[in-house]
Amino acid sequence: MNKLFTYVMAVFASLLPSLAAAQEAVGVDERINQIFADYTGWYVSFIFAPLPGTNFSWIALWLVVGAVVFTVYFGAIQLKGFWHSIQLVRGDYSDPDDAGEVSHFQALATALSGTVGLGNIAGVAVAVSIGGPGATFWMVVAGLFGMATKFTECTLGVKYRNEFPDGHVSGGPMYYIVKGFSERGLPLGGFMAVLFSIFTILGALGGGNMFQANQAHAQLAGVLGDYPGWITGVILAGVTFAVIAGGLKSIARVTEKIVPFMGVFYVLVSILILIINWDMIGWAFGQIFMGAFTGLGVVGGFTGALIQGFRRAAFSNEAGIGSAAIAHSAVRTKEPVTEGYVALLEPFIDTVVICTMTALVIVISGVLNQDPATGLYIWNEEAGRIATEGDVSGVALTSAAYARAFSWFPILLMIAVVLFAFSTMISWSYYGLKAWTYLFGEGPAKELTFKVIFCVFIVIGAAASLGPVIDFSDAMLFSMAIVNIIALYFLMPIVKRELNSYVARLRSGEIVKHK
Amino acid sequence: MSKSTIVVGLDGSEAGARALAFAQAQAKQIGDCSITVCFVIEWSPFTFQTKEENEQRHMRREQELQRAHDVVLDPAVADAKASGIEVEGIVRHGDVADILEGVAKKRGAIQIVVGRVGERGLKRLFGGVTGRLVAGSSVPVTIIP
Numbered sequence: 164m165n166k167l168f169t170y171v172m173a174v175f176a177s178l179l180p181s182l183a184a185a186q187e188a189v190g191v192d193e194r195i196n197q198i199f200a201d202y203t204g205w206y207v208s209f210i211f212a213p214l215p216g217t218n219f220s221w222i223a224l225w226l227v228v229g230a231v232v233f234t235v236y237f238g239a240i241q242l243k244g245f246w247h248s249i250q251l252v253r254g255d256y257s258d259p260d261d262a263g264e265v266s267h268f269q270a271l272a273t274a275l276s277g278t279v280g281l282g283n284i285a286g287v288a289v290a291v292s293i294g295g296p297g298a299t300f301w302m303v304v305a306g307l308f309g310m311a312t313k314f315t316e317c318t319l320g321v322k323y324r325n326e327f328p329d330g331h332v333s334g335g336p337m338y339y340i341v342k343g344f345s346e347r348g349l350p351l352g353g354f355m356a357v358l359f360s361i362f363t364i365l366g367a368l369g370g371g372n373m374f375q376a377n378q379a380h381a382q383l384a385g386v387l388g389d390y391p392g393w394i395t396g397v398i399l400a401g402v403t404f405a406v407i408a409g410g411l412k413s414i415a416r417v418t419e420k421i422v423p424f425m426g427v428f429y430v431l432v433s434i435l436i437l438i439i440n441w442d443m444i445g446w447a448f449g450q451i452f453m454g455a456f457t458g459l460g461v462v463g464g465f466t467g468a469l470i471q472g473f474r475r476a477a478f479s480n481e482a483g484i485g486s487a488a489i490a491h492s493a494v495r496t497k498e499p500v501t502e503g504y505v506a507l508l509e510p511f512i513d514t515v516v517i518c519t520m521t522a523l524v525i526v527i528s529g530v531l532n533q534d535p536a537t538g539l540y541i542w543n544e545e546a547g548r549i550a551t552e553g554d555v556s557g558v559a560l561t562s563a564a565y566a567r568a569f570s571w572f573p574i575l576l577m578i579a580v581v582l583f584a585f586s587t588m589i590s591w592s593y594y595g596l597k598a599w600t601y602l603f604g605e606g607p608a609k610e611l612t613f614k615v616i617f618c619v620f621i622v623i624g625a626a627a628s629l630g631p632v633i634d635f636s637d638a639m640l641f642s643m644a645i646v647n648i649i650a651l652y653f654l655m656p657i658v659k660r661e662l663n664s665y666v667a668r669l670r671s672g673e674i675v676k677h678k
Numbered sequence: 679m680s681k682s683t684i685v686v687g688l689d690g691s692e693a694g695a696r697a698l699a700f701a702q703a704q705a706k707q708i709g710d711c712s713i714t715v716c717f718v719i720e721w722s723p724f725t726f727q728t729k730e731e732n733e734q735r736h737m738r739r740e741q742e743l744q745r746a747h748d749v750v751l752d753p754a755v756a757d758a759k760a761s762g763i764e765v766e767g768i769v770r771h772g773d774v775a776d777i778l779e780g781v782a783k784k785r786g787a788i789q790i791v792v793g794r795v796g797e798r799g800l801k802r803l804f805g806g807v808t809g810r811l812v813a814g815s816s817v818p819v820t821i822i823p
Binding site: 254257259262263264265266267268269270272273276277329330331332333415416419420422423490493494495589590593 | 724737742772
């Protein structure tokens with residue numbers, strides 16, 4: 164503990180002066196931005212490049228096509244297996260002799276705490292304000308298909324994880340790529356696994372860290388008044404370091420308990436708002452369905468809604484990125500397929516339920532300005548989105564929409580945003596660490612090195628407005644999806660074999676219900 | 679062959695030890711009677727855990743089982759055996775009341791003996807472990823103060 168403390172102090176002592184200097188000299192920000200833009204700009208443009216003749220980025224299509232392929236290949240597993248998934252989470256099939264191991268419910272809750280977050284609050288607001296209410300429809304469609312992707316990757320994650328002599332486990336795409344490829348006699352498994360790990364580390368430092376810290380600070384500054392970002396950064400980094408470096412497990416536990424509670428509370432408040440405005444629900448669904456196919460006057464019309472919806476779903480539920488496979492592989496089950504079943508509930512809860520709630524409340528609240536004469540949305544040319552009340556977007560728009568029903572909501576939302584950001588950071592520190600140990604091996608010193616790097620990036624993320632750096636890290640998240648989904652295409656026959664065997668034994672009664 | 683079984687809930691406390699002593703006396707009186715000593719580690723599949731906790735869960739579970747045997751169960755079983763009674767010791771994860779009831783049912787036990795747990799405040803109001811055991815048990819329950 165003492166050693167840890169000196170470590171923390173040393174890290175902060177070395178950081179503080181340089182950060183203060185960075186705040187004073189805006190030039191440092193700009194220089195870092197410039198360097199990043201010069202060297203990585205081409206890669207970011209490549210990842211987010213639109214398909215020729217459209218403004219639909221090919222990477223969003225990549226994820227959706229993957230999801231559709233897995234849906235067809237596994238015979239709409241998300242529909243056929245939905246009830247079985249719920250039975251598994253309830254523990255109906257859990258062997259009492261395995262009590263004390265990680266349960267399906269715990270695995271699901273842990274994985275969800277990594278995905279439910281800013282995407283559900285800020286991202287949806289962005290999608291609806293750019294793509295119109297119709298974006299919600301396509302978001303739900305993409306979420307439903309994404310369930311099959313999660314099923315595939317999480318089954319593989321459990322099947323090919325590493326179990327170490329002391330009993331702890333490590334798993335994820337890097338492990339199933341190597342082992343699965345060699346099992347099928349395919350080349351390049353090792354190369355792809357290394358590539359995936361590098362993308363994961365960079366993605367963890369960016370989208371899973373700097374972006375979260377940045378947004379958390381923006382939200383705090385928005386409610387509490389402006390103050391320097393490095394203060395938020397140092398506090399967040401300190402708490403995060405205390406948690407991930409092992410000292411303060413209790414904070415992690417508290418977060419793990421509060422975050423699901425916040426999520427449930429968020430949904431309940433949304434439902435309450437919908438009940439209060441029950442007479443408008445039909446109208447809102449009408450807006451969503453009509454908007455999905457006509458655009459309702461939103462520039463870009465039908466395709467605009469489609470693009471925004473698909474993008475939002477991909478960002479929010481992480482299906483195909485490979486992160487969930489890392490989280491789920493900790494479960495000790497005799498049947499890897501059962502973990503796939505459980506994981507397919509994630510995009511459903513994250514996208515189909517929570518994102519849709521946010522979207523419905525935004526539409527019903529009327530914060531999106533409509534032309535009373537035509538019923539079409541008024542386009543704000545300058546901002547590139549629908550004109551909104553108070554001229555805001557992102558978290559602020561969600562906040563405004565909920566504030567129409569409950570004036571205290573923005574304060575609660577601020578707490579929720581900070582907690583969600585924090586739990587996402589903790590989750591991604593774990594994903595990054597797993598990729599790190601895959602590359603460099605397991606060991607306390609190696610792991611501590613990554614944890615220190617991770618916390619330094621929190622401060623940078625909160626303190627600086629590093630647009631190009633964050634763009635680059637977003638590009639890394641999607642690069643993970645390129646490697647991962649290619650691997651999933653090659654490995655899906657293995658999952659199919661597992662699934663067929665499992666379903667056959669379920670039918671024959673060999674797999675018994677314990678409740 | 680033993681005709682009857684008494685299930686004893688053990689938690690390492692003095693009341694638990696008294697419960698076992700009581701069960702031993704009962705078993706001797708009955709004559710053809712065995713004792714199943716059950717140590718329950720409080721655990722629920724519906725809690726929220728961190729990723730590291732999940733990763734190390736299997737390891738921790740093994741340690742918990744080992745500790746339960748070493749510290750509480752094995753000495754108690756050895757003691758009881760020394761007095762000439764057929765004794766079996768088991769460790770389970772889960773809800774104490776549910777597990778004891780389940781074990782008793784499975785073994786066709788004639789009664790469950792537990793030590794009273796000193797509970798205060800809300801727990802007393804809503805019924806603690808012993809309260810729920812009494813409320814839900816299918817066999818007679820003896821509570822040793």
